[in-house]
């Protein structure tokens with residue numbers, strides 16, 4: 066496995082790794098990362114029920130369907146309505162256009178109580194980056210939006226124009242590791258008293274004097290932080306992970322692909338302990354006795370050099386797989 070330096074590990078699904086389609090090409094919606102590794106990890110049973118929490122371009126779903134027989138089922142979630150256009154004409158598939166933080170609730174509505182496998186390939190699709198109007202990309206000028214779900218009220222515009230200086234400072238520091246996050250927050254608060262920071266170009270222009278280092282990299286980090294905040298990416302991941310033990314059948318598997326270390330740490334810790342609660346100071350209630358998940362991937366699975374060459378976005382992908390323990 067390739068050793069990565071700390072900076073690389075922090076890199077998110079940012080655009081640095083996103084292939085830029087040329088103007089004449091038909092843009093590909095999304096290329097799935099770690100395709101065979103993910104399918105192997107799920108150890109698919111042909112007549113099983115599987116959930117793809119992040120349907121996107123449907124690349125992983127297509128591979129799951131190829132392993133399922135006529136009695137198998139796939140339930141696909143995506144909070145972005147655009148993903149619907151990629152649905153295959155296949156009666157084994159059910160699409161639920163909702164946030165995966167409500168996984169259990171929406172599965173129950175379909176009378177599904179437990180499933181054989183759950184996949185989540187986190188973050189933003191290439192399509193979302195490449196659609197200028199969605200406001201995810203520093204390459205275009207558009208409204209500061211960044212919502213994966215167009216129905217939610219919170220946008221990047223709201224964050225920039227209403228959050229306190231302290232809150233902005235924290236989110237740029239924590240989610241983007243922006244080196245001068247304090248100065249950035251202060252500048253935003255000063256500028257927004259005179260100008261409304263509506264557009265990407267307007268925002269970049271307003272903070273141009275305090276940009277540190279390579280502007281492309283700097284804005285990629287700033288945008289990553291805003292995107293994580295707007296979509297509550299760590300909050301939804303935590304809520305989804307907490308539902309896994311209840312939703313998986315014994316022997317069922319969860320495969321989670323992350324793109325930055327904050328997400329990966331949550332997955333690793335939850336798989337290891339089965340809870341986000343603080344450890345109790347009592348020798349008789351040891352964590353291991355309550356954790357119903359066993360980690361299958363002792364180390365995270367990362368992309369091969371060949372995959373990274375053809376799909377640069379896979380560079381920061383980390384796959385972890387866990388299995389719900391069998392009853393004894």
Ligand SMILES: C[S@@+](CC[C@H](N)C(=O)[O-])C[C@H]1O[C@@H](n2cnc3c(N)ncnc32)[C@H](O)[C@@H]1O
Nearest residue numbers: 097119121122123124125143144145164165186
């Ligand atoms: C990286 S793409 C997934 C690509 C997909 N695996 C494929 O092969 O095409 C992530 C997708 O998940 C969706 N998504 C991200 N977070 C979500 C959430 N909390 N709930 C539902 N969908 C989400 C995004 O809208 C996006 O379409």
